[in-house]
Amino acid sequence: MLDIAQELSQWLEEGRAFAVATVVGVSGSAPRGLGAALAVDRDGNAVGSVSGGCVEGAVYDLCTQALEGDGRSVVERFGYSDEDAFAVGLTCGGIVDILVTPVTADAQVLTVLRSALGDAARNGSAALTRVIRGPAELLGKSLLVRPDGAYEGSHGDDHATLDGTVAAEARALLEVGRTDTVEISEDGSHCPGGLTLLVEVNMPPPCMIVFGAIDFAAALVRVGKFLGYHVTVCDARPVFATRARFPDADDIVVDWPHRYLSRTETDGRTVLCVLTHDAKFDVPLLHEALRMPVAYVGAMGSRRTHADRERRLREAGVGERELARLRSPIGLDLGARTPEETALSIAAEIIAARHGGTGIPLTGAQMPIHRAAGELAVLRAVLGAA
Structure with missing residues (x-):
């Protein structure tokens, strides 16, 4: 639901009543992940999506029905129909569980949702938990x-222990920036039991430098802006690092790259793209970058440039394990020629690195399109051994 926070915050400010449908469970091949949402107001206006089209009409109807109901949330399951592929269902073969919650002036969740949506609309860090399986x-x-x-x-006057447990579980997921489901007991113990919760995490945009x-x-x-990154351009040459040349950048920094990076806060989602292919910039910068716990470090250059760069980095004391983190030459092999095509190849590699993708064509491949983290680890091991 936090993926449509801007629109829903506006609806709340305008006093609109609406129902929001959220993906709370996914099995098999499904087009949208946990937290994807569709909301419908009393006038029939809709924002968001839960399936990319497969079951939107049926979920839309559920939302309109929820607005006329008793104010309770409901969970509905949608899946593929073998008997009629054109019936309401996911023709891609997956199964999704949808939580539908009416949000009206007297809704018990109104205060919490108002705060959560406001935080998300401002790109604040917070986690929204919702019970998706348990007592009515x-x-x-x-x-x-x-x-x-x-x-x-x-969760109610008699559930103070449960509140504390849920908050602790949500905080743990917030620290790693991951939306997920959690199973706990109704009495508040951490053991899997009678309750399942969706923990939807909102974080500030990741950084691309x-x-x-x-x-x-x-x-x-x-491309970085399109993918949702906060993008910074850094160059030591003020004649090139200008707003006129980079109108889409969030920040433009004139400084030696390694000096800027050393004083800049990064995290496990940060991606670093080194396009200077000039040893006097690249070597001290990569010496710094390859020792940081960031998501991706890529460097542009020919294979000859890469070999010379690796030699210089080894001489500077960079170890083999650190060098193995370097994506160079940067990008996937798409046959790119233009700056735009090259940017796309770099973005493709960043996405593959983030989600554990192989980068091979889906046509003719036998692996599932949507895979869990454990399946990705096995797949990478198999491909690495092949």
Whole structure:
């Protein structure tokens, strides 16, 4: 639901009543993941999507029915129909569970959702928990949990222990920036039991830092923004690092790349793209970058440039394990020629690295299109051994 926070925050400000349908369970091949949402107001206006089209009409109807109901949340399952592939269902073969929650002026979840949507609309860090399986009186109950462990909301007067346990589980997922489901006991113990919760995490946008204010960088900035990154361009040459050349960048920094990176906060979602292919910039920068716990480090250059760069980095004391993290030459082999095509190849490699993709064509491949983390680890091991 937090993926449509901007629109829903506006609806709340306008006093609209609406129902929101959220993907709370996915099995097999399904087009949208946990937390994807569709909302419908009393006038029939809709925002968001839960399936990319497969079951949108049926979920839309569920939302309109929820607005006329008793205010309770409900969970419905949608899957593929072998008898009639054109019936309401997921023709891709997957199964999704949808939580439908009415949000009206007297809804118990209104205060928590207002805070959660407001935080998400401002790109704040917070986790929204909702009961998606359990006793009817708890279904849909919510907490908003912040990074320091403080929380808003309650599961009821008799569930103080449950509130604390849910907040702790949500905080753990918030620390790693992952939306997921959690199973706990109704009495508040951490053991799997009678309750399942969706913990929907919202984090500020991840950072992409592009080093080297060249024409390829301008195209990569545009792609990075499209993918939802906060994009910074850094170059030591003020004549190139200008707003006129990079109107789409969030920040433009004129400084030596390694010096800027050393004082910049990064995290496990940060991607670093080194496009300067100039040893005096690249070597000290990569010496710093390859020792940081970031998601991706890529460097542009020919194979000859890469070999020379690796030699210089070894001489500078960079170890083999650190060098193995370097994606160079940067990008996937798409046959790219133009700056835009090259930016696309870099973005494709970043996405593959983030989600554990192989980068091979799906046509003719036998592996599932949507895979869990454990399946990805096995697949990478098999392909690595092949």
